[in-house]
Amino acid sequence: MTLLHLEAVTRTVLPPDQPALTILNGVDLTVVENDRISVVGRSGSGKSTLLNILGLLDLPTSGIVEFAGRPVKDYSSRERDRVRGREIGFVFQQFNLLPGRTALENVMMPLYYAEGRQFWRRRALAAEMLEEVGLGHRLESLPDRLSGGEQQRVAIARSLVRGPRLILADEPTGALDLDTGQSVMELIDAVAARTKAALVVITHDPAIAARSRDHYRLEAGVLTRATDASASAASESRRLLAAAEPTS
Ligand SMILES: Nc1ncnc2c1ncn2[C@@H]1O[C@H](COP(=O)(O)OP(=O)(O)OP(=O)(O)O)[C@@H](O)[C@H]1O
Ligand SMILES: [Mg+2]
Numbered sequence: 001m002t003l004l005h006l007e008a009v010t011r012t013v014l015p016p017d018q019p020a021l022t023i024l025n026g027v028d029l030t031v032v033e034n035d036r037i038s039v040v041g042r043s044g045s046g047k048s049t050l051l052n053i054l055g056l057l058d059l060p061t062s063g064i065v066e067f068a069g070r071p072v073k074d075y076s077s078r079e080r081d082r083v084r085g086r087e088i089g090f091v092f093q094q095f096n097l098l099p100g101r102t103a104l105e106n107v108m109m110p111l112y113y114a115e116g117r118q119f120w121r122r123r124a125l126a127a128e129m130l131e132e133v134g135l136g137h138r139l140e141s142l143p144d145r146l147s148g149g150e151q152q153r154v155a156i157a158r159s160l161v162r163g164p165r166l167i168l169a170d171e172p173t174g175a176l177d178l179d180t181g182q183s184v185m186e187l188i189d190a191v192a193a194r195t196k197a198a199l200v201v202i203t204h205d206p207a208i209a210a211r212s213r214d215h216y217r218l219e220a221g222v223l224t225r226a227t228d229a230s231a232s233a234a235s236e237s238r239r240l241l242a243a244a245e246p247t248s
Contacts, residue, residue: 001008002069003087003166003198004031004054009063011049011221023049025221027063031166035198036189038209040226041218047202050218051170054200056084085113089164089197091188093174094119095155097143103130104139107157113164133187153187160191167192169201173208185211 011024023046031037031054041047052058053065056072065072067083075083097106104126111122112232118125130139133153143151153173160167169188185201185208192199203209215226 001033002030003033003035003067004029005064005066005069006030006053006060009053009060009065011046011053011058012061017119023221024053024060024223027221027223029054029216029223031070031198033198034088035200035214036192037198037200037214037216038210038212039200039202039216039218039223040204040206040209041202042204045218046221048170049221050223051168051200054166055088055090055168056080085110085166086162089159089162089167091152091156091159091167091169091172093171095143095148095151095175097151097154097158099143102140102142103135103154103157106143106154107161109159110162118162126157126161129161130154132191133157137145143193148194149176149184152176152180152184156184156188156191160195160197163195163197165195165197167197167199169199169203171203172201173203173205178207181205181208231236 006027008030009024010022011026012020012022014020022204027050039047039050053060056067059065059073072080097110105125107126107129127136127139130136133156135150135153135157138146138150138179143154146154146205167188170186173184176184188199189211195207198211199210201212209215217224217226
């Protein structure tokens with residue numbers, strides 16, 4: 001099933017006293033259930049701008065964005081908020097935990113906006129989710145008593161506790177050391193696999209990108225599908241060999 005479909009999406013902003021700036025240019029992308037997509041691109045290439053559009057936080061300047069088959073421009077802003085809260089989980093580089101609240105309280109937050117069983121069982125669901133990220137023993141800890149990796153686990157638990165169908169991660173390991181980053185990615189993968197969610201990861205890190213099935217590159221607002229790392233290495237070595245052939 002298609003979750004998200006983008007066609008010829010552009011995003012242009014008008015900074016004060018400056019000419020219009022096109023941040024995204026003709027982006028096409030389809031995300032289906034269970035997808036594992038990575039987007040790499042250098043700083044300023046438009047990655048976060050793209051993620052905000054994928055997450056229904058911003059609308060494109062032109063082009064089509066459909067969520068679950070319905071054009072996003074037809075949603076009211078309330079409907080967009082509701083769909084985002086229920087179906088999309090965000091993981092950012094900054095953990096954005098509420099400082100005066102325990103891990104459990106932080107993870108319960110999104111469930112106050114849920115309905116029915118999810119709302120009534122919020123404490124148990126939040127505790128189960130913290131258990132799943134390996135923090136069952138830190139339910140009552142305040143964020144400043146947790147390590148960076150643990151704080152990111154709490155943030156992941158909070159993002160995923162409502163069982164979103166789409167997980168959007170913007171540099172999720174950017175503030176973590178290599179090993180902690182890898183284990184945080186393993187955790188996101190595991191939750192996504194259990195809930196059959198699609199995962200879109202934005203990263204600078206080739207090792208993180210290599211974990212996904214489909215690879216994209218964003219350059220100056222243009223998104224292209226990249227072949228996987230080994231295929232591009234092979235084509236590069238063929239190119240070098242060809243260049244080294246003596247010409248007669
Ligand atoms: N509202 C805005 N007004 C003006 N310029 C903007 C606005 N939003 C983004 N930009 C510019 O658009 C470009 C792309 O921004 P974006 O945040 O998407 O980059 P990014 O690829 O996520 O970079 P990074 O890797 O550093 O996070 C940047 O040059 C940024 O300064
Ligand atoms: Mg960014």
